[in-house]
Amino acid sequence: MAASTVIELREVKRHYVMGPTVVRAVDGVSLDIAAGEFVSIIGPSGSGKSSLMNIIGCLDTPTEGSYVINGEPVQGLSRGRLAEIRNREIGFVFQSFNLLPRLSALENVELPLVYAGLPARERRERAAAMLAKVGLEGREAHLPAELSGGQRQRVAIARALAGRPSVLLADEPTGALDQKTGVEIMAMFAELNAEGSTIVIVTHDLAIARQAARAVRVLDGRVVSDGPGKEVA
Amino acid sequence: MSLFAVRESAAMALRSIKGNAGRSFLTTLGVLIGAGALVALTALGNGASLAVEESLRSLGSNLLIAYSGQPRGTALVRRNTSNISPTISAADLEAIRALPGVVMAAPESSANVQAKFESRNASVSAVGTDHQYPLIRNAATASGEFFTEADVETRRMVAALGSKAAADLFGPDVDPLGQRVRLNGQPFTVVAVMRSKGNDTTDNQVYVPISAFLRVISGGTKYQAVNVQAESMEALRELQSSIESELLRLHGLPSMDAADFYIANQLDVLGAAQGTAGAFTLLLGGIAAISLVVGGIGIMNIMLVSVTERTREIGVRMALGAKPGDVLLQFLTEAVILSASGGALGVAAGVGAAWAFGRFGGMAAAVSPGSVALALGFSLVTGLFFGGYPAFRASRLDPIEALRYE
Numbered sequence: 233m234a235a236s237t238v239i240e241l242r243e244v245k246r247h248y249v250m251g252p253t254v255v256r257a258v259d260g261v262s263l264d265i266a267a268g269e270f271v272s273i274i275g276p277s278g279s280g281k282s283s284l285m286n287i288i289g290c291l292d293t294p295t296e297g298s299y300v301i302n303g304e305p306v307q308g309l310s311r312g313r314l315a316e317i318r319n320r321e322i323g324f325v326f327q328s329f330n331l332l333p334r335l336s337a338l339e340n341v342e343l344p345l346v347y348a349g350l351p352a353r354e355r356r357e358r359a360a361a362m363l364a365k366v367g368l369e370g371r372e373a374h375l376p377a378e379l380s381g382g383q384r385q386r387v388a389i390a391r392a393l394a395g396r397p398s399v400l401l402a403d404e405p406t407g408a409l410d411q412k413t414g415v416e417i418m419a420m421f422a423e424l425n426a427e428g429s430t431i432v433i434v435t436h437d438l439a440i441a442r443q444a445a446r447a448v449r450v451l452d453g454r455v456v457s458d459g460p461g462k463e464v465a
Numbered sequence: 466m467s468l469f470a471v472r473e474s475a476a477m478a479l480r481s482i483k484g485n486a487g488r489s490f491l492t493t494l495g496v497l498i499g500a501g502a503l504v505a506l507t508a509l510g511n512g513a514s515l516a517v518e519e520s521l522r523s524l525g526s527n528l529l530i531a532y533s534g535q536p537r538g539t540a541l542v543r544r545n546t547s548n549i550s551p552t553i554s555a556a557d558l559e560a561i562r563a564l565p566g567v568v569m570a571a572p573e574s575s576a577n578v579q580a581k582f583e584s585r586n587a588s589v590s591a592v593g594t595d596h597q598y599p600l601i602r603n604a605a606t607a608s609g610e611f612f613t614e615a616d617v618e619t620r621r622m623v624a625a626l627g628s629k630a631a632a633d634l635f636g637p638d639v640d641p642l643g644q645r646v647r648l649n650g651q652p653f654t655v656v657a658v659m660r661s662k663g664n665d666t667t668d669n670q671v672y673v674p675i676s677a678f679l680r681v682i683s684g685g686t687k688y689q690a691v692n693v694q695a696e697s698m699e700a701l702r703e704l705q706s707s708i709e710s711e712l713l714r715l716h717g718l719p720s721m722d723a724a725d726f727y728i729a730n731q732l733d734v735l736g737a738a739q740g741t742a743g744a745f746t747l748l749l750g751g752i753a754a755i756s757l758v759v760g761g762i763g764i765m766n767i768m769l770v771s772v773t774e775r776t777r778e779i780g781v782r783m784a785l786g787a788k789p790g791d792v793l794l795q796f797l798t799e800a801v802i803l804s805a806s807g808g809a810l811g812v813a814a815g816v817g818a819a820w821a822f823g824r825f826g827g828m829a830a831a832v833s834p835g836s837v838a839l840a841l842g843f844s845l846v847t848g849l850f851f852g853g854y855p856a857f858r859a860s861r862l863d864p865i866e867a868l869r870y871e
Contacts, residue, residue: 291784291864312788319786330781330868334484346473347786395786 238398238430239265239288244297246283246453257283258294259453265432267398270425272433272444272461280453282403285434289401290318302398319347323392325402329384331376337363337387338372344395362390366420382413389420393429400424402433406440418443438464470794478799481771489803492767495760496807496847497814500840503753504815507836509822510746512829517738521731523662525602527568527695529705529730531561531712533687536727541734551687552725553712558691560711566696566704571598572675572688580634580671581647587633589671591648593678594692599625599659601694609642609657612674616656620676624648625657629668648673651681701730750836754843761804761847768800768855779859780867793860800852801845808844812837 246258257280265271275281286292287299290306293314299306301321306314318324323344331340341359350358363372366386376384385405392400402421406414418440425431425445433444441447447464449457457464482489524542532543533552543549551574562570575592592598595617599605612623626634626641635641641655653673661668679685695704705728709721718724772779779792787795816837819830 286865289784291868312790315783315786315788315791318784324784326868330777330784332778332781334480343782344785347782347788347791349470391785 236267237264238267238269238302239263239432240298240300241287242298244284244287244294244299246280246287246292247295256453258287260297261450261453261455262297263448263455263458265399265430267430268425268428270422270431270433270445270461272435272441272447272464273450274435274438274441274447274464275450276436279450281434281436281450283453284450285401285403285432288399288432289322289324290314315347319344319395321398323395323397323400325385325388325392325400325405327404327407329376329381329388329408331384331387331391333376336373336375337368337379337390340376340387341391341394343391348395359390359394362394363387365393366390380413381409382416385409385413385417386420389417389424393424398430400429400431402431404435404437405433406437407435414440470791471798474791474795474798475802477795478802481799482802485771488767492764493760493803493807493810495763496757496804496844497760497811499753499755499757499760500808500811500844501814501818502756502811503750503840503843504812504832504836505818505822505830506749506753507746507839508815508819508830508832509828510742510749511831511833511836512819512823513745514739514742515831516829517742518735520664521735521738523603524731525692525694527698527701527731528601529693529695529701529708529728530573531691531693531708531726531728533689533726536729541729541731549689551683551685551689552716553688553691554686554715555688557712557715558688560715561691561693561708564704564707564711566700566707568694568696569597569601570691570693571595571601572691573598574675574678574683574689575670576678576683578649578671578682580630581650582634582641582644585634585636587630587669589627589630589633589648589669590666591678591682592670592672593675593682594672595675598672598692601692604662605660606657607660608640609655611657611672617674617676620680621674622651622653622677622681623656623674624653625659625672626655627659627668627670627672628661629665630671631655631658633669646671649682653677698732701732705730750839757840757843757847760807760844761851764800764804764848765851765855767803768796768852769858771799772796772855772859775859776862776867776870779862780864780870783862783864784868789860792862793856796856796859797849797852800856801848804844804848804852805841808841808847811844812840815840 241261241263244258244261248255248257261284273281287294293306338359341362342355345355345358360372366389368383368386406417421431435441441464442461444461447461448455449464533549558570558572561567571594573592573594575590578589578591580587580589596612596614599611611625616623624646631641634646641658644655645652646655695701708728712726713724716725816832819832822828822830
């Protein structure tokens, strides 16, 4: 069913010209991710997984090949249009949380809704509901510095969910957390996936990748294996 | 760019300014001083211009003066007229009075004389004129009555003393009215003391009937000058040329190049004075505007620092859906709020300073609404212009690079 395909990469290449050499960071990746999937993209550093993630996240566009997100092709779009697509389709979760330090938890969660142009009252209501969903009811007014690492990442997840994106795109989401908190965060992703969210986690950590239903292994800019998460090695 | 976006960026900008209150204030200081200087300095320039205008108007309204001799300087009222050899006759005066557009005309001749009352002496300027002189020259008496037309016709030996001359001769304790003073030895009865005009030269004059002046002080029959009041300021130049042609005809002269008289009118003198004061105001305003620009450079500098410091924030905002335009607007708004609030505070400071100049510095200062508008407008434009480049740089950041920035 084509309609349920959220991410559709066809022979995607991303080459960087660095002086006389051409770096083939992504070198012909074709990948389909359907709505409701829980996918991990795994690879060592330098494998091209970050470049692939930037393309999936519409922070970058392919040099060659086609990328269609939720039915919309992204080739040749302006920076402004890409920003709109990021706002609507992608919920980012970063390794280092990337909360704005001067904004309260609630205001951080509101941010994507500000850029979506929602009125203030609706924004606040939706952001508060998202914070409640990640178990941070009552912490709305806290600044990021007043929260623990796990709580900060949960604020970030609430922020990623606030715009009701097609895909939750997480880049090493447990990389800055201790083991126990990492487990909690992964449990939260599993729970969100069970509720229907499409989740893509980019990681170099096999233990994390195995928790996804499907694992895509990337090496030298190509997909080298694509199968159930438990079987990845 | 919607109203919504502007409101959101204003909210963001205010938050960032509040978060950096000390630095923000220092940043606005440049614009504050520039705007304040613009308002205060142009107020001084304006005040000077108004003071010149005021002093010129105090000479009389719609005034022109026909002088004997050749033009000397640009002043309307010549400081020293005692050395002019008179060329204007009583017939000339009557002809001027008969011209259309002339309200009044009064003759004037003067000489430096020794004034004496009992044992006191003073050097004064004796001015021979008639009863219309105080009306034309806006002079009022402090006590007594100025001499009358009848006094002029009968050559009465009476005098109206300028306030300084009266004070020098009589001191504070003696009432000059009815006393007899001697001017170059000739006895005159004091009939009036004039109100001070705030000008020592004028206040040191002693007015006597022109008929008596010619008879006992200067000799001769002609006048050094004629003061003329026109119907209106606008009619001054036209009246000047009709007086010129009338006097040329009476004196049998071909053109003003050969004339033995010249005419100065209030309008032209006022114009020249205002031109000078205007240039002065422009100069001061220009200096102030430069400091406003320097303030703008300060804002640009701090905004560039701010963009660099907040690179990661910009990356996060972009990842979450901020378009380049949103980022541009956010930083531009911040710069404009900084410069505009600096401008507003500066205007307040400038108005305060102008008031203080007037109150404590004894300077004439008049804040013009134009300079306030200019200072506010200029600081706004400064913010837009100098905030533009840093904001543009912020909007051009690559989100991937920005997110990686430590």
